[in-house]
Amino acid sequence: MAEGVLGMGSGQASALNSELIDKLKAAERKARVEPIEKNIENIELEKEVMVNINLKVSELLDSIKPFDLFISGGSTAFDQKAATTSGDSVVFDAVDVANLNKGITSVNVTQLSQKDVYQSNTVTSAQKDTLGDIGTLTISVNGTSHDFNTADYATYDELKDAINVTAGINASFDQVGTDSFRLILKSEESGLDNALTISGTASQALGFTTDGTTVNNTNHILTAQNMNATIDGVDYDVSTNSIEIDGLKITANKLGESSINITDDKSQVTLQMQSFVDKYNELVTMIDDEVYNGDSAVGDKSALRNILDQLKDKLFGEYGTNDDKSVFNYGLDLDKSGKISLDVTKFNSAVENNLSDLKDLLVGSAEKEGLGTQLKSVIDEMKFSDGILSIYDDNIDKREETLTKDKEKAEESLKSKYQELAAQFAAYGSIINSFESSFSGLKMMIAESTSS
Numbered sequence: 001m002a003e004g005v006l007g008m009g010s011g012q013a014s015a016l017n018s019e020l021i022d023k024l025k026a027a028e029r030k031a032r033v034e035p036i037e038k039n040i041e042n043i044e045l046e047k048e049v050m051v052n053i054n055l056k057v058s059e060l061l062d063s064i065k066p067f068d069l070f071i072s073g074g075s076t077a078f079d080q081k082a083a084t085t086s087g088d089s090v091v092f093d094a095v096d097v098a099n100l101n102k103g104i105t106s107v108n109v110t111q112l113s114q115k116d117v118y119q120s121n122t123v124t125s126a127q128k129d130t131l132g133d134i135g136t137l138t139i140s141v142n143g144t145s146h147d148f149n150t151a152d153y154a155t156y157d158e159l160k161d162a163i164n165v166t167a168g169i170n171a172s173f174d175q176v177g178t179d180s181f182r183l184i185l186k187s188e189e190s191g192l193d194n195a196l197t198i199s200g201t202a203s204q205a206l207g208f209t210t211d212g213t214t215v216n217n218t219n220h221i222l223t224a225q226n227m228n229a230t231i232d233g234v235d236y237d238v239s240t241n242s243i244e245i246d247g248l249k250i251t252a253n254k255l256g257e258s259s260i261n262i263t264d265d266k267s268q269v270t271l272q273m274q275s276f277v278d279k280y281n282e283l284v285t286m287i288d289d290e291v292y293n294g295d296s297a298v299g300d301k302s303a304l305r306n307i308l309d310q311l312k313d314k315l316f317g318e319y320g321t322n323d324d325k326s327v328f329n330y331g332l333d334l335d336k337s338g339k340i341s342l343d344v345t346k347f348n349s350a351v352e353n354n355l356s357d358l359k360d361l362l363v364g365s366a367e368k369e370g371l372g373t374q375l376k377s378v379i380d381e382m383k384f385s386d387g388i389l390s391i392y393d394d395n396i397d398k399r400e401e402t403l404t405k406d407k408e409k410a411e412e413s414l415k416s417k418y419q420e421l422a423a424q425f426a427a428y429g430s431i432i433n434s435f436e437s438s439f440s441g442l443k444m445m446i447a448e449s450t451s452s
Contacts, residue, residue, distance in 0.1 A: 067372020191239020
């Protein structure tokens with residue numbers, strides 16, 4: 001005899017529980033949500049790839065800048081100079097390499113410029129906080145006089161602060177001994193033009209002058225003076241210790257003779273070209289690894305190919321005033337994998353014997369831009385808002401945003417669906433329990449009737 005009717009009588013309500021709902025939800029989540037999560041994971045991997053490609057493109061840009069006609073500072077690889085120096089009386093620095101004159105520059109420093117420095121008589125710690133009315137202190141600098149009435153200032157520090165707001169003068173109130181302090185006045189700049197003239201009743205009381213006018217030499221510890229130097233036979237008498245001549249900055253630091261010999265540094269042209277070749281090949285390798293890899297996370301491989309196509313278009317171009325020069329005539333070669341190599345011997349020969357033509361090819365002019373100038377422009381444009389790299393990065397962000405929203409919608413849909421299903425299961429369970437209870441009573445009645 002059957003134990004139940006239509007499946008009832010076997011505790012079927014217990015089967016409609018949360019465990020069953022979780023299993024159903026997990027199965028549907030695997031089909032609807034996990035593919036979206038996988039795509040989001042791929043987006044993150046794609047971002048990493050594009051960060052690395054952007055970095056390689058930036059490195060390539062840096063490597064081609066020395067061949068850019070419009071390089072910041074105006075000094076291309078062809079303008080580099082080498083220098084050898086002798087002596088240590090001055091420091092040489094190139095502020096404008098392109099304008100440096102070749103040859104030897106000789107410098108003989110006979111006097112260094114210095115500031116004007118005065119110190120007051122010493123005061124003790126007991127006196128330093130009480131200046132008192134000692135009259136007016138007048139300080140003249142750069143043709144302008146400044147008066148300080150000591151009655152307006154209670155302490156030496158207050159007087160010092162008032163002096164410090166005056167252009168051309170620096171003041172400090174320093175402890176110079178165990179129990180001694182001095183008010184120190186300095187010209188802001190060195191040289192005779194910035195010398196200080198100190199006078200007034202207070203100047204005598206403070207010890208800057210002997211009678212309100214005459215300088216107290218004991219407390220005039222540095223006297224303003226100009227630098228005197230002879231540079232290539234020309235005498236200079238200037239207020240600072242630095243002079244700029246034809247792109248060369250000469251800074252004197254002691255008395256004596258020094259020299260610098262400036263020559264063209266042609267080696268930089270080859271070194272910079274080899275750097276470009278290396279960075280170009282690194283970019284080719286990185287892009288090829290993604291384009292020809294079936295497991296690559298990159299969604300738009302055609303965009304990566306487009307990067308190389310734009311670069312190759314310039315590499316294969318004709319340059320020079322008459323469009324008759326190619327990099328492949330000067331030692332560059334292209335292999336079947338798309339990478340380039342540099343025949344250093346052949347390239348160096350062009351550097352030594354045909355430098356002007358090589359510069360015409362690589363740098364060019366405003367009227368006819370060379371390879372480096374055009375390549376720099378192309379790579380720059382890739383990173384601009386409407387460039388291929390910028391557009392690609394924007395598309396990645398948009399795809400990620402869309403996928404994230406799709407995932408949120410799918411998750412919310414599942415949550416709503418199975419909340420409703422849980423409520424239905426609860427209702428069905430109640431109905432089944434009711435039927436099973438009735439069926440149990442019927443079974444008992446049948447059993448009693450058959451046993452009598």
